[in-house]
Amino acid sequence: MASTSCWFLFFASVWWLPPMLAGAEEQQGEGCSAKRCGNITISDPFWLADQEAARSCGSQDYEVTCHNNRFPGLRSSVPGSSGFAIIDISYEEKSLRVVDRGHLELLQASEGCQGMILNTSVKLAEPFRIDPGNLNLILYNCTEEAAVAAAARRDRELMQTSLRCGNKSKMFVRTGVRYDVTGNYGRYALEGCDAVVTPVLGSSSGQTNASDYEQLINDGFLLSWDPLPLAAPALRIMLV
Ligand SMILES: *[C@@H]1O[C@H](CO)[C@@H](O)[C@H](O)[C@H]1NC(C)=O
Ligand SMILES: *[C@@H]1O[C@H](CO)[C@@H](O)[C@H](O)[C@H]1NC(C)=O
Ligand SMILES: *[C@@H]1O[C@H](CO)[C@@H](O)[C@H](O)[C@H]1NC(C)=O
Ligand SMILES: *[C@@H]1O[C@H](CO)[C@@H](O)[C@H](O)[C@H]1NC(C)=O
Numbered sequence: 001m002a003s004t005s006c007w008f009l010f011f012a013s014v015w016w017l018p019p020m021l022a023g024a025e026e027q028q029g030e031g032c033s034a035k036r037c038g039n040i041t042i043s044d045p046f047w048l049a050d051q052e053a054a055r056s057c058g059s060q061d062y063e064v065t066c067h068n069n070r071f072p073g074l075r076s077s078v079p080g081s082s083g084f085a086i087i088d089i090s091y092e093e094k095s096l097r098v099v100d101r102g103h104l105e106l107l108q109a110s111e112g113c114q115g116m117i118l119n120t121s122v123k124l125a126e127p128f129r130i131d132p133g134n135l136n137l138i139l140y141n142c143t144e145e146a147a148v149a150a151a152a153r154r155d156r157e158l159m160q161t162s163l164r165c166g167n168k169s170k171m172f173v174r175t176g177v178r179y180d181v182t183g184n185y186g187r188y189a190l191e192g193c194d195a196v197v198t199p200v201l202g203s204s205s206g207q208t209n210a211s212d213y214e215q216l217i218n219d220g221f222l223l224s225w226d227p228l229p230l231a232a233p234a235l236r237i238m239l240v
């Protein structure tokens with residue numbers, strides 16, 4: 001269902017940010033002006049890497065890469081893993097909507113996943129927080145024996161997918177799992193299955209349907225960011 005072209009259309013269709021504020025360029029510090037990537041204005045604290053100037057305009061955590069001028073991306077804090085595609089930024093609310101590109105790649109991979117799929121939370125840099133209003137989706141990568149056991153549970157919340165992650169793996173998905181501040185999802189563990197947790201937007205009814213997992217992953221989830229802690233670096237130096 002969700003192919004690469006769907007993904008592109010999706011980006012083109014979800015645009016709803018208001019027009020960029022006049023004068024945003026003057027508000028930029030450190031000589032970095034607001035820039036556009038695709039349909040999104042990138043301004044303080046975010047900054048677009050400038051290949052030619054090769055200079056830094058702020059904290060690396062907020063560095064944004066513009067992918068073919070189609071969408072801005074945030075890096076993963078785990079080296080070598082896929083980061084996040086930004087769908088939308090609200091500078092007033094200090095929040096942004098992103099899609100975990102690692103999970104998107106899994107949906108698009110016809111040959112099954114390549115390498116590890118990571119929990120979304122471990123890939124987020126320090127200033128970013130998963131909005132507690134999100135629900136969670138859990139992907140299970142199971143051995144064949146575990147898949148038989150999982151299917152036998154007749155758990156309505158658990159759905160088998162056509163996704164694969166390795167030659168003999170079968171993947172299941174569970175949705176509607178409430179956000180847990182402590183990040184403990186142990187009670188959703190399935191024996192013989194690796195679990196990967198990713199946030200998804202909660203619907204207005206608070207219900208999600210596991211059969212919509214592709215759409216749910218595509219729609220992304222909300223993050224908020226903390227303002228830069230200005231005093232922190234000085235404090236750290238004093239303590240050393
Ligand atoms: C958003 O970008 C897409 C292509 O990237 C373009 O077709 C569309 O017109 C843009 N929408 C707005 C409101 O700028
Ligand atoms: C998925 O499960 C299969 C079967 O248990 C295993 O061989 C493979 O390494 C797993 N892949 C990931 C990414 O966990
Ligand atoms: C998958 O496993 C089968 C038999 O276990 C083997 O013949 C086949 O080459 C494997 N395919 C890949 C892509 O590893
Ligand atoms: C992802 O999180 C789940 C639940 O907390 C945990 O069981 C699992 O080991 C984690 N997976 C990875 C790859 O870290």
Ligand SMILES: *[C@@H]1O[C@H](CO)[C@@H](O)[C@H](O)[C@H]1NC(C)=O
Nearest residue numbers: 156157207208209210211212
């Ligand atoms: C989920 O969606 C499927 C297909 O659209 C439907 O058959 C099923 O009844 C839905 N499940 C729930 C709990 O709403």
